[in-house]
Amino acid sequence: MTQPIDTTIYSAVTEAIQDEARRILSAGEVSAVVGYTAARRKGSAQPVVISSADEAAQLIFTPACVNNLAVYLTKAKKEIPKKGKIGIVVKGCDLKALVGLMGESQLKREELYLIGVPCAGILASTVQPATELTTDTIAPKCTECNAHLPLGCDFVAPQTPVTPELEKKYSAEIARLEAMTPGERWAYWKEQFSKCIKCYACRQVCPFCFCEQCLCDRNKPQMVDTTPRPAGNFAWHVVRAMHLSGRCAGCAECERSCPMDIPLNLLNRKMAKELKELYDYEAGFEINEKGPLASYTEKDDQSFIK
């Protein structure tokens, strides 16, 4: 049964974010703040970069604040000036990406000012931005959230989100896929990948796709077929899932951004599940220079060698 999700704290959270952004910008503690602002469509929000205290009143937090803003701090996004310390509005899920980027020496903690958001959930990409947040309209990732309150921020808005236990959408779907025969699973992904148009939205919004030149953009030599056909589509999504294993912490931006509704986060969650089982490793909670797939110990599980 559909139940509303309580988002009454979001207006107080908005005020807290604005006050903190205003304070750090006027004190000169940061050169800019990356946050969310309201957009033209009813209820919609979009990323914004502000650099003066006067602009702080633009910042908001609503269920339409879906983006993981960490992507703007990576070296791949050259348009965002990275002078001095930068403030960033982060939900718990977004913070995991920042933690990962610090582990990979892409960001330095002391160059960030983290404005944490207590979050009860955001909207799924399939609904209009003005939709009320309910157990049906909530983004699938929020049903499995273990970071409603971001930890280790410089500032966290003081409100406490109400977070009811929800049916875990990815776990249920992964269990369904795992129960399939390899043939059925192949058919499932073949059908999903047949919709891929190689727009690379999944890559462009991903905080971990910061390679200056993606392997899939190379043509000397060409590594992966670039045409949106079965071979190239399959190669692209599998290469990406492997490259993100042990790094992806599940912000699900790839899946949200896919204009063809391909459930890309399922691949990432499945890989995360494998890593949890094999190495008892979960990405995004501590700054870790070498994830399990970038290191070797004699205790590593060898059972896959047959």
Next chain:
Amino acid sequence: MQKYISRQNFNALLDTLIAEGKRVVAPRMNAGTPLYEPLTSADEMITDQLPKRSGKEAFFPLCEDIMSYEKEGQNVTLKDIDPARFPETILVGVRPCDAAAIPVLDAVFSWDYRDEFYLSRRKKTTIIGLACTQADDACFCTAVGLSPDATRGSDLFLTPAEDGGYACETHSEKGEQLINHHLALFAEPNGSKTVPLAEPHTEKFDLQKVKTWLDEHFEDPAWDTVATRCVGCGACAFVCPACHCFDIVDEGTEKSGKRRKNWDACGFWKFTHHASGHNPRDGQPKRYRNRIMHKFKYYDDKFGQTLCTGCGRCIRLCPVGIDIAGILQEIEKQVEVKVE
């Protein structure tokens, strides 16, 4: 010519066309996503959702082979694709915003170089447009001079009736031929009440005003404001009914392979990346500027029309909320401020 067709006969018409061996492309669900795709049966057609991609791929596929090669020793054999083998196609249930984009594409593919791949498919396709009964706040067809019952680009245009059938109106010889070949399925107009049409709320743009501003503002801080946050994917261009840039790649081995034509997007950094390593559009604001300039200035300069039909797909699907209609409104305001 005006006719009426019941829903049952309409389905029979599609099934007959399929049985005749024609490719019938219409909105249908593919793995949970509405897309214009070939039907195997009329039942598959859906009419309540705007497909996520436009109808342009009936003539301008996402990916198509344009040549193949084989090499044995010193002998190289090149094989052309024969456009005569493209199937006769009926593109059905096309929303007015998608149908109106087709004449826009026609102009560009038949200009200095005649693209036989596009034009052969286009010639063999009959377009059945469908009046639109649903709009959201990303829709802005009325703002660019179209409407939920605009017939531009349609050979035959359907308006849904309350009884489930359609009022039919022909707009070309192709449309008339289609009716005449299946006359028994059509009835004379019976005055059935039609379903209320969609009412997009975006106010009409003064496109001339927009163009005047674009003529003078190739360099402007506004481009940074709107597009610094652009992440450089190709979603906007790929879901657009009017965008038509493509890239050509060779795929295969030393022995054999294909030359293929794929959609391309001006948002990609690679789009203007020179072999030298230099990139004249060295950031997303410059790339996004090109998107707006092409749609509302360059294309207008060359062909006297706008390269946008207000379908709103790019607004709905942009991962970072870049809103082309909002940008045009802002540009209009700038011009007004200047006049005052």
